[in-house]
Amino acid sequence: MTPAMGTEELTADDIDELARRAQGGDRDSLEQLLAAVRPRCLNVCRQVLPYSPDAEDACQDALINVANKIGSWGRQGRFTTWMHVVAVNSARTTYRRMKNQAFSSDVLPLEKPDPRTTSVIAGTRLDLLEAMETIERDHPQFVEPLVLRDVYGMSYDDIATQLGLPLGTVKAQIHHGRKLARPLLRGND
């Protein structure tokens, strides 16, 4: 039988401890940490980008970001919660980059890409990401809580801890964000 996944061997406390040592500059700990959180990171990215190679690209970028920005983990919540946010943001960045590439490509300049063959459009939640792009122009403060809640499915409490905001503020932002997003989503044409 396969060994249980790497993270199964490490408790949340173990991961936090590795992350603290990695913040202190221990390269071995950082590498172990990245290996341990990779499956979780990939799962987060797959929620945003269901097409597997895109999710893997996003996960790779996310892990690079985790390595570069690990100093900014504030230790006030679980490391994995912080890592979720980094991963969701990386997935959005990857999505944005791929969308730009798709539309600047001159292969099919007038047609929309075929959803069955063009990875960036393949997902079910991409309409939501599109809506986020729109909302971000005027109300950037609503976007991160809304993505964490409705794309990743993180709890209100975790979002509040992560963003360092009161729970009520987070709930209100998500409520307003949803009102703005609703008319932009598929099935509401």
Added chain:
Amino acid sequence: MRRLAAGLLLLGLVATGCGSDPAGPPAPRVTGSAGAAGTSAYDAAVSRPQRDSVYPDVGNDDLDALHYDLDLTWSPAHSLLSADEAVLFRAVRTAGHVELDLARQLQVSHVWVDGTAVPFRHDTSDLVVDVAVTAGSRHLLQLAYAGTPEPVVAPTDRSDFTTTGWTIASDGTVWTMQEPYGAYSWYAVNDHPSDKAFYDVTIHAPRGQVGVSNGSLLSRATSGGGTVTSWRLPEPAASYLVTIAIGRFTETTDTGPHGLPISYWTPTNRPDLVEGLRYTPAAVSYLERKVGRYPFPTLGVLLVPSKSAMETQSMLTLGIGDYTLSRDVLVHELAHQWYGDTVSPDDWSDLWMNEGMATYLAEATWTADHGPDTRTRILRGWSRYADGMRAQYGPPAHYRPGSFGEGNAYYIPALMWDTLRQRLGDDAFWSLARRWLTTHRFTSQDRHSLAAWWSRESGQDLAPLFHAWLLGPREPVWRAG
């Protein structure tokens, strides 16, 4: 339950045992490929069955199964499995009855021994057949049964599986993973790794579906709108290494080293999953360089909706997920074809014999050869957690019975094998690792026979090393080298 009862009535099956039918019992439908019980064709499956030290309630040491012939019909509309089974067995002791494991959900209508209907009891997950046998004699036991199989609770806290045995996925696909036990959820079996046997499995699948099992596909035909496949395992296998799946699968063929026929069975609606499996021939070649020729005449990979992965004999069963479809897991389950399937443990306390070497071959050695980390670096990482695993789950060969398949059975014995490699040198170590397989081919062994053999062949007393790593209360020190 109403559906089940209706199905049983339709099939004319009543759970009253034999002798109650005024017209006399019907003749058994499956005769067993062996034909006569006197044949010597299955001598290679003669085993020394043991009573398990960790899970003594499953399996028994009175009966040595030599060959199972299963004829299974699956009706998804009623979740009904109806089966005819023939077991050729050798009586280990003289006794007035014989026993096999079989879940109570399956209702047995008739049992025959050597062609004669015999009384039986089936009040628990043991099927007890009242027939007098003498030590060493061989008999053909046949039975007909039907019911809706249910998985059994797995003795583990692992998150990737909580039950084993016959499983019906939400999309209707049937699949199984059954380590350390659970085969008895769908057929009558001596469900213990000390008792290897040959298998012939015929599966009647409904329209649009196909049944997959271990070994070679002998025939595939369409019959009455459904698909009938016949599978044969030409080498003896332990029951936990048997696999079955019934669903919408597509077969893709490939070729491994020395012309090895390989088949990939992937969900028909997921053609994208085939590409990743095409690493299989390269993985087999890699392992052949380490531990010798691939031990079976065919190889397959079957993808099912599981979160885990199993080294089922010559037909790997992999869950559909990023981790279970990773190359690391593919190499790990392939490595078990040598360590685990060719030579199996004869008691579940020696699960480490499988997992330690598979982990050393795949997660340590293969990963080091194909990634940024050296083997030393990988092992050093594990060595930091080994102490904690031993404390939490117990020593590798004396784990807590509720902690089957935890990290202590994988990473600690991998560190042990590396320690042994450093002590003997690479050439001697790998040479013995290969010879252990050829000299114990298709048998079940334990830590005592293993330690004695390695000591004798290396000319060193290795018993203290094995004992300290496998049973000691404290984690031995692993050093890089």
